[in-house]
Amino acid sequence: MNIRLILTLAAMTAIFAGGAHAKTDEHERVEVLYETTLNLIQLLVAQGVIKQEVADEMIKKAELKAKASRRQAQEKAAQPEAGETKKGEVRVPYIPEHVKKEIRDQLRQEVVGQAKQERWGDVNAIPEWTSRFTMEGDMRLREQADFYADTNAPAANFRANGQNIDNTTEDSYHRERMRMRLGINANVTRGVDLGLRLTTGNVNDPVLTGNVLGPPPISIGSPTSTLQTFGTFNSKFALVLDQAYLRLTPFNWLTVSGGRFPNPFFVGTVGNIYTGTLRSGPHTVPTAGVVHTDLLWDVDLNFEGLAINLHPWLKEEGRTVKPFLNAGIFPLQQINQSETVKAKDKWFFGAQAGLEWAPENTDTKFRVGAAYYDYRNIAGVRNPNFGDTLFNQTATLFRQKGNSLFNIDNDGDPTTNLWALAADYRIANVTMVADYSKFKPIHVIATMDYARNVGYDEHKIFARSGQNIKPQIDAYQFRLTVGYPVITERHQWQVFGFYRRSERDSMLDAFTDSNYLLGGTNHKGYTLHALYGVAHNTWLGLRYNSYDQVSGLPLSIDSVNLDLNARF
Numbered sequence: 001m002n003i004r005l006i007l008t009l010a011a012m013t014a015i016f017a018g019g020a021h022a023k024t025d026e027h028e029r030v031e032v033l034y035e036t037t038l039n040l041i042q043l044l045v046a047q048g049v050i051k052q053e054v055a056d057e058m059i060k061k062a063e064l065k066a067k068a069s070r071r072q073a074q075e076k077a078a079q080p081e082a083g084e085t086k087k088g089e090v091r092v093p094y095i096p097e098h099v100k101k102e103i104r105d106q107l108r109q110e111v112v113g114q115a116k117q118e119r120w121g122d123v124n125a126i127p128e129w130t131s132r133f134t135m136e137g138d139m140r141l142r143e144q145a146d147f148y149a150d151t152n153a154p155a156a157n158f159r160a161n162g163q164n165i166d167n168t169t170e171d172s173y174h175r176e177r178m179r180m181r182l183g184i185n186a187n188v189t190r191g192v193d194l195g196l197r198l199t200t201g202n203v204n205d206p207v208l209t210g211n212v213l214g215p216p217p218i219s220i221g222s223p224t225s226t227l228q229t230f231g232t233f234n235s236k237f238a239l240v241l242d243q244a245y246l247r248l249t250p251f252n253w254l255t256v257s258g259g260r261f262p263n264p265f266f267v268g269t270v271g272n273i274y275t276g277t278l279r280s281g282p283h284t285v286p287t288a289g290v291v292h293t294d295l296l297w298d299v300d301l302n303f304e305g306l307a308i309n310l311h312p313w314l315k316e317e318g319r320t321v322k323p324f325l326n327a328g329i330f331p332l333q334q335i336n337q338s339e340t341v342k343a344k345d346k347w348f349f350g351a352q353a354g355l356e357w358a359p360e361n362t363d364t365k366f367r368v369g370a371a372y373y374d375y376r377n378i379a380g381v382r383n384p385n386f387g388d389t390l391f392n393q394t395a396t397l398f399r400q401k402g403n404s405l406f407n408i409d410n411d412g413d414p415t416t417n418l419w420a421l422a423a424d425y426r427i428a429n430v431t432m433v434a435d436y437s438k439f440k441p442i443h444v445i446a447t448m449d450y451a452r453n454v455g456y457d458e459h460k461i462f463a464r465s466g467q468n469i470k471p472q473i474d475a476y477q478f479r480l481t482v483g484y485p486v487i488t489e490r491h492q493w494q495v496f497g498f499y500r501r502s503e504r505d506s507m508l509d510a511f512t513d514s515n516y517l518l519g520g521t522n523h524k525g526y527t528l529h530a531l532y533g534v535a536h537n538t539w540l541g542l543r544y545n546s547y548d549q550v551s552g553l554p555l556s557i558d559s560v561n562l563d564l565n566a567r568f
Contacts, residue, residue, distance in 0.1 A: 037062070137182040138567035142227070146173040146518065149556035157553055162405040162419035165518070168555060176230040181242065191250055195261065197243035200228040223398060225514060226300050243302055255309040263297055264307035265326050265352050266369045266431065294513040295449040295477045295500065296373075296429060301511050305330035305348075320358050324369075327351040332375070335393050343393035347376040354431075363438035373427040374455075375508060379464060380420020383410040395420040402502075402509040402521030406465035422465045423505045426455030435485075445481040447498075450474075453506050472551060475506035475521070483531070492533040499526045503550055517547040517557050524550050538566045 041058060044050045050058075152168040159165070167173065183197040228237050245259030257264060307328035313319050332346040354369030381391040388410055395408060395418055409418040429451045436444040453473040461469050483494030500516065501524040509520040517523035525547030533539045541563040549555040 132187040134185045135183070136185075136568060137180070138565065139181075140179045140566075141564045142177045142179075143562045144175045144177055145560045146175075147558040147560075148173070149554075152555050152557075153553035158401070158555075161552075162407070162417065163401040164399065164520075165401055165555075177227045178230070179226050179228065181226065183243070191248060193247045193249075195243055195245050195247060195259075196241070198239050199226045199242040200237050201226045201240050201242070223301060223511065225298075252315065253310060253312040255311070257307045257309075258305075260302050260304045261307065262302055264303060264309055264328055265350060265371060266324065266354060266367065294515075295475060295502070296427070296451055296507055297511055298513040303328065303330050320360055321355055322357075323353070323355045325351075325353050326371075332378075333393075333397055340390065341393060342390040343381070344377040346378055346396075349374045349376070352429075363436060365435045365437070367433045367435075369429075369431045371427075371429040371431075373425075373429065375425040378421055378508070379424050380406065380408045380422070382406070382408045382464070386410055386412060392418060396510060398510050400509045400512065400514070400520035402504055402512075402523070404461070404467075404469050404505055406467060422461050422467065422469060423453070424455040424457065424460065425453055425505070425508050427507055428452050428454050441484055441492075442482070443485045445485070445496075447477070447479040447481070449477045449479075451476070451506055456505055469505075471505065472503035472522070473506050475502040476500065484533075487531050487533045487539040488537055490533050490535055492539075494531040495529070497526065497528045500524070501550065504552075515543070515545055515559070515561075517549065517555065518559070522550050522552065523547045537568065538564075540564055 038059070041050075041055050045052055045055050148167070148169055150169075155166050155168045158168065179200055181197060181199040183195070186194040186196075188194055226242065241260075243260055243262065245257055245261035247261070248256040250256075305328055307326070310325040311322070313322045314324070316322070328350050330348040330350070332348050335341065335343050335345050337343070350371065350373045352369050352371035354367065357366045357368075358364075377394070378396065380394045383389060383391050391408060399421075404422040405419040406422045407417045408420045409416060429449070431450075432448045434446045436446075451474070456471050456473045458469065458471065461467065477498055477500035479496060479498035481494065481496035483496075484492040485494075487494060502512070502516070502521045504522040506521060509522075512520055515527070516525065525545065527543065527545050529541065529543045531539050531541050541561070543559075543561040543563070545559045545561075547557060
């Protein structure tokens with residue numbers, strides 16, 4: 001062992017021992033120093049640094065010096081001490097220079113760290129809590145032209161059967177429209193988020209025409225449309241609260257959402273449509289490519305109620321199979337029952353299971369989902385006696401067109417019909433997506449979506465309505481997408497096309513997209529769509545829709561949409 005190191009240790013021991021026990025038990029301090037010094041001397045002897053004779057001589061001299069020091073101390077104690085500590089005076093023990101340096105460095109690091117965190121001296125500094133808020137949004141300007149076939153039946157014939165449509169023959173119907181959405185996410189704490197979204201849209205403007213059609217209770221706004229039509233003599237636009245929900249993520253594989261929130265179900269792939277899909281962190285960012293098809297649901301539709309998403313291993317890299325489970329319960333219409341109101345609350349339940357599969361050593365990913373959607377108390381009930389209104393509220397609050405209807409009114413007036421749904425709706429749905437990415441950044445994405453109303457019962461419909469309505473209960477869509485999966489930069493592009501067929505009672509017409517035969521069910525046809533990025537997060541879209549009615553009165557409508565989109 002190096003003699004310099006040993007002597008340094010001895011010196012430091014003496015210094016710290018003296019400083020640590022100053023003005024305490026003096027006898028104990030002396031004993032500690034004495035034993036420590038003897039041990040160090042014996043260590044020097046054992047290491048061969050000094051001889052035993054030298055050690056003995058050192059101890060002898062130390063003892064003599066100690067005796068002399070004690071005599072001097074006794075003599076000094078007998079005299080008044082000039083530097084005696086006065087009341088309130090504090091004596092500070094000696095601190096070695098290297099210890100002072102360590103203290104200075106540590107204090108400097110703590111102060112600098114706090115200054116950076118709290119942004120001392122930054123004139124642009126903002127409070128910490130503001131960093132927990134994020135804001136995103138998008139805006140779309142649209143020129144829409146609708147073209148009606150000369151062979152279409154008059155609109156009055158449709159309305160006589162309860163179908164909501166007020167124009168079938170006015171060709172080249174042009175509308176200038178816009179949509180603005182502003183989303184705010186607040187991170188309350190770890191695993192707890194609050195989401196809000198404002199959007200344009202008239203609460204008294206159904207999807208189809210912008211007019212309130214039919215007698216009450218069909219007098220509410222669309223649950224899906226967020227478009228605002230120009231040409232209202234410069235009247236101000238309306239803003240509505242489109243989303244308001246709490247989202248809990250107690251584990252990285254579990255999400256619980258309550259309130260009014262985006263569609264919680266996986267339903268395929270769509271080009272430039274934004275749904276506000278739930279995800280960690282900021283979750284209201286519009287994108288130009290999300291997992292959603294619009295066979296069953298309009299992409300602007302939000303759900304009210306409670307939803308649970310289980311997604312184990314979602315973020316685990318290298319795993320080829322990742323299952324998921326989505327479920328929810330959603331109130332559609334709350335009804336206060338009484339002696340004069342016998343209708344029951346309307347509910348919607350949904351459950352979906354699926355998986356994402358990415359085979360090793362391939363450029364293809366697959367995603368499959370199987371779902372069951374159950375609407376409760378959705379069918380109408382005819383008022384049994386003349387003048388009764390007991391079951392008036394069994395009519396749905398909102399519908400578009402397509403579903404089978406019957407008149408539940410019983411007031412004897414043929415001009416005041418109250419139309420309600422004739423069928424029950426329990427939908428089985430299968431969605432499959434294959435994403436081929438060998439030519440990155442270009443993707444080739446194929447999607448198949450199929451739905452069937454397994455709750456349709458001809459006998460119940462006849463007993464309910466007195467009508468013999470043959471089942472038309474299937475819907476499907478085949479789609480092919482080529483290009484960038486998300487349009488974010490200039491010169492990025494995407495094209496897609498699909499064919500779809502939606503029979504009359506395959507699904508509830510209230511929540512379907514208004515692009516196809518201007519909303520509802522009972523249509524077949526195709527869509528072609530092209531997207532092109534013109535700047536960062538800015539893109540053009542051109543869509544052509546051509547659709548005909550499947551059964552019933554003749555109706556054919558083509559439409560062209562030219563969109564300019566921007567998001568932030």
